[in-house]
Amino acid sequence: MIKISSKDNPSVKRAIRLMTSARERRKSGLIICEGxxxxxxxxxxxxVIEELFCTGTALEKYSDYLEGLIKKAGxxxxxTDEIAKKISDTENTQGVFIVAQAPQVESRLEQLHSTGEYxxxxxxxxxxxxxxxxxxxxxxxxDGIILTEGCASCFSPKALRAGMGxxxxxxxxxxxxxxxxxRAAVERNMRPMAAVPREGAAxxxxxxxxxxxxxxxxxxxxxxxxxxxxxxxxxxxxxxNGRAESLNAATAAAILMxxxxxxxxx
Numbered sequence: 001m002i003k004i005s006s007k008d009n010p011s012v013k014r015a016i017r018l019m020t021s022a023r024e025r026r027k028s029g030l031i032i033c034e035g036x037x038x039x040x041x042x043x044x045x046x047x048v049i050e051e052l053f054c055t056g057t058a059l060e061k062y063s064d065y066l067e068g069l070i071k072k073a074g075x076x077x078x079x080t081d082e083i084a085k086k087i088s089d090t091e092n093t094q095g096v097f098i099v100a101q102a103p104q105v106e107s108r109l110e111q112l113h114s115t116g117e118y119x120x121x122x123x124x125x126x127x128x129x130x131x132x133x134x135x136x137x138x139x140x141x142x143d144g145i146i147l148t149e150g151c152a153s154c155f156s157p158k159a160l161r162a163g164m165g166x167x168x169x170x171x172x173x174x175x176x177x178x179x180x181x182x183r184a185a186v187e188r189n190m191r192p193m194a195a196v197p198r199e200g201a202a203x204x205x206x207x208x209x210x211x212x213x214x215x216x217x218x219x220x221x222x223x224x225x226x227x228x229x230x231x232x233x234x235x236x237x238x239x240x241n242g243r244a245e246s247l248n249a250a251t252a253a254a255i256l257m258x259x260x261x262x263x264x265x266x
Contacts, residue, residue, distance in 0.1 A: 002077045004053075007086055011051060011077060015087045015099055019157055029102050031155045034089060036062035036096045039069055041165030048101040049073045055084050055095030062096060069098065089157045102155055105172045109146070109181050112173065114188045115211040116143035117260055122178055122228055123150035123219040124249055130154050131162025132250035133217075133257075137170060140261040144171035146214070148178050178216070179231035185214055186233060192216060194224050194232035195256055201237035204259045215256050220249045 004012060017024040018032040025031055030050070033039045036058065043049060052073035054066060059078065070076050079087075084095040112118060119142055124130050130152050137145055145154075153159060154167045175181045182192040190212040195204075216232055218224035229235065238247065238255050247255075 002075060004077050004079050004083065007083055011075075011099075012053075012079070012083055012087065015051070015053060015097060018099060019087055019089050022153060022156060025102070025153070025155065031100055031102045031160070032087075032157060033098050033100065033160055034087075034096070034157060035094050035161070036065040038160060038165050039096050039098045040065040042098060042100055042168055043069050043072050045103075045165065045168035047103060047168060049098050050101065051075045051077060051099040053077045053079050053084070053087065053097040053099075055079055055081055057081070058095035062094065066096070073098065090161075103168060103172070105147075105174050107174050109173055109175060109184065112146075112185070112190070113143060114190055117209075117211065118142065118144050118146060118173075118214045119253065119257060120146040120148075120175075120178060120182070120192075120214055120216045121151050121253075122148045122216060122224055123222075124217075125152055125220060126249070127152040127154075127156040127159035128162045129220065129248070129250040129253075131159035131164075131167075133253045134159070134163035134166040134170060136250070136254045136257055138166035140257050142170070142257060142261065144173055146173040146175060146178075146181070149174065149176045150219075179225075179227045182214065182216070182228065182231040190214060191234065192232040193234045193236050194229045195252065196224060196229060196235050196237055198235070198237060201235040203239050204236040204256060205239065207236060207259065209260050213260055215253075215260055217249065217253050217256065
């Protein structure tokens with residue numbers, strides 16, 4: 001085990017950059033996770049861990065999680081509480097971090113199973129919303145999530161925390177042309193659905209879902225693009241009887257996914 005007491009240590013400086021810079025994460029192909037449980041989930045999911053950082057207190061307090069992490073990490077570093085605070089993206093850090101290789105994201109949408117149930121996220125900007133949607137999708141048994149190029153990264157520190165490690169376990173796909181991807185899905189007898197807050201869309205609570213559905217959920221402020229809406233043969237909406245005009249993206253996604261999956265959970 002390597003003991004580090006300087007904030008100027010190259011490994012510490014890299015960890016800080018990974019925590020604060022999306023550009024650094026993209027360029028390096030690395031991610032950083034914080035928290036004993038999340039780091040443990042990453043290790044159990046087969047993520048390749050380059051470095052483990054933990055404080056002396058964490059070594060004692062989270063020994064159950066750290067035992068497996070220590071065995072799988074390329075390097076193990078004991079850091080001071082001050083360094084942990086410097087790396088951390090949270091107010092009260094547990095003092096456990098890993099630097100790991102980013103998991104694989106599939107760009108070939110023909111890998112989608114034509115009888116699977118999927119969610120497509122178009123240009124969501126809040127990483128916490130992205131993470132929360134991953135967490136709900138995993139809990140409900142969704143077969144995978146498709147992200148457009150404009151989406152916030154599902155491997156940012158905030159998304160990872162909100163997702164509770166779901167992105168390590170659920171298949172992830174990426175597309176730079178969602179409308180074309182959905183038109184291709186229709187040709188495979190899949191069923192893309194555009195979630196829209198508009199009159200004329202079908203009430204999602206009254207739809208009979210079949211295998212092969214793709215629920216498309218749009219940007220927090222603007223919703224789905226017109227081109228993607230046109231590419232989806234079906235438009236669905238969440239009925240709302242209260243005064244609020246809209247729902248948080250993660251809340252709306254949870255309702256839509258529940259309706260899509262509930263027939264298969266009985």
